Amino acid sequence: MNWPLEAFLSFLAAGAFGVIFNTPRRTLISCGLVGMTGWLIYRSYELLLGDPVQATFAGAFGVALVAHLLAKKFRMPMIIFSVAGIIPLVPGSKAYNAMRNIVENNYLEAIKFASEALMISGAVAMGLVFAEVLMQAVFKQQAKRIQRKIGMTPD
């Protein structure tokens, strides 16, 4: 595996998705960096331990953590940074293989690929949500203070 090449390509791909989703111009480079983080975590985990589902979970977790920190820094919604970073982890090739096998009447193979695709999309979702819960726990005190300031809590 060629690390610098993959890092560059994932950066470029996530940045390109930033353009397609029309993220604010000054966040485009950050979007690319988030995508690169996610992909590098995913690839290294997969190469070291060989489990694509766990690797996807780790990648999505990393994407969501970095996206949260950037969202705090730029004072923008987190979704701006997470969406482009998630795209490289979406199980496109597994879903494609599942469909190709269905068309070719290899239903057993198709089920195998389809369940893998399902597990991986579940892992993406779990990674995002876990990171969010973690960040909420960390920033709970801060959030409470802000809520009191704008009067969302009674006291």
Next chain:
Amino acid sequence: MVQTGETRRELALDCFLLAGKILMENGAETYRVEDTMIRMAVSQKMTNSHCFVTPTGIMFSPSDELPTRFVRINARQTDLERVALVNAVSRKLVAQELTLQQAYEELEGIDQTNYKFNMWLQILAAATASGCFLILLGGSWNDLPFAFVFGGTGFIIVETILERTRVKFFAEFIGSLAIGILAILAVYSGFGIDRDTIIIGSIMPLVPGLLITNAVRDLMAGHFVSGLSKGAEAFLTAFAIGGGIALVLSF
């Protein structure tokens, strides 16, 4: 200008609903829309408000006495710049840096301005993303120009048909059908090497990644109506793409 209480409340309602509508139309998560509207309402001393947000409509009830209002959301797209701008306006309103009137005018400006990147830049981005994914997913360097060109072509086709017909699933079906035919022709003519990686790379810009993420995010937050309908939209999109490719492969 001195405003009476009644017109001020009308303006506040218009302002919240417009903010929610822009957010929902441009790809924000449901919980963010509700959160933004409630925060804006609290900043205007409407502490007992409720809102119910779905991908096709927003209901907002400011308090027990005032009438409930409703807006319909017809078209949905992805324009994260608008989401960020509305977010900034709502932050300023909550921090009392903007008056209600100023906030409403800014929101109207956001609603009417076109922030999209130049179409050619978007096509170039789609083509670049396709090329990158081809290499990332283990394709050969020989196939790079094919994925680059087909990814861009697929994106152009989808956008053109979407503009003409407004039927999203038809556009995606035709787009992936064209990508499949082009990829098969490329391999058949002897220039392309691996049909599968070319197709996977080229359909990447059409994959409903944002919808899937949002759908799961909404389901986890307990917004079951929004989560399920966004999930259905994502499923239909995936099905349209898959159908287009499957049709080509079955010959």
